[in-house]
Amino acid sequence: MKSFDDKVVVITGAGSGIGRALAQDLGRRGARLAISDIDDAGLAETVRLVESAGVREVRSDHLDVADRAAFAAYATAVADHFGRVNVVVNNAGVALSGNFEDLEYADMDWIIGINFWGVLHGTKEFLPHLIASGDGHLVNISSVFGLISMPGQSMYNAAKYAVRGMSEALREEMLVAGHPVGVTVVHPGGIKTAIARNARVSAKEDKQATAQLFDEKLARMTPERAAEIIVKGVQGSKARVLVGLDAHAIHHLAKLTGSRYQDLVARAASRVLPEQTGVV
Secondary structure, three states: OOOOOEEEEOOOOOOOOHHHHHHHHHHOOOOEEEEEEEOOHHHHHHHHHHOOOOOOEEEEOOOOOOOOOHHHHHHHHHHHOOOOEEEEEEEOOOEEEEOOHHHHHHHHHHHHHHHHHHHHHHHHHHHHHHHHHHOEEEEEEEEHHHHHOOOOHHHHHHHHHHHHHEEEHHHHHHHHHHOEEEEEEEEEOOOOOOOOOOOOOOOOOOOOHHHHHHHHHHHEEEEHHHHHHHHHHHHHHOOOOEOHHHHHHHHHHHHHHHHHHHHHHHHHHHHHHHOOOOOO
């Protein structure tokens, strides 16, 4: 997809971070926007920003991506409103930190519901509209943790690996069927967003220390720059987009070392990760 002018673009999780930056970037390129978030205040601010920049058209909706019935109704409403859908960006996501043995099922259900089922819902519900558009593109946001695993991130890893696997298989299916739908999986590294500050943690984790580590040591790229890289990747019909030098480094580490990367990561993590609080 070379141009976004007059294309109908759907973006979930648009109330902040990469989702907001994508809405602003694509709005400037002439796209008609359908943006959603569970954070109504953040979404309203995104609407204000894109409208003040002269976006052609923007529709905003409160949406819990984990709610299948709500997502199905949303997809129908968006398609009816615009008459077509050209691009879908399944961006909404959350974080959960803590060793697997310390995590509660409720928190596991929460992160899988948003980070995997939310992406699956957006893919399943909008795919017929993307095919019908004759010029469709699906963008699913995974993570560098969809390339390698990390201690304390087992459920985040599980969801992001699942997004990658589902999306890559779907891309193959689109090619086999000859459908006019591109599929891009995005693997961002550390991006300056509020995901760590809004994360859930196990009872033994120090949430403030975990968020501080992410904000001060790991989050190096602005959401605006990340959005530029993602948009360029879609324009180039890339199957995989790595966002950030850290994402490229991690990708090559996994390629060069195979499963041995796990030992390297474990040794590094023992020196870098915050100590647990000991709360039970």
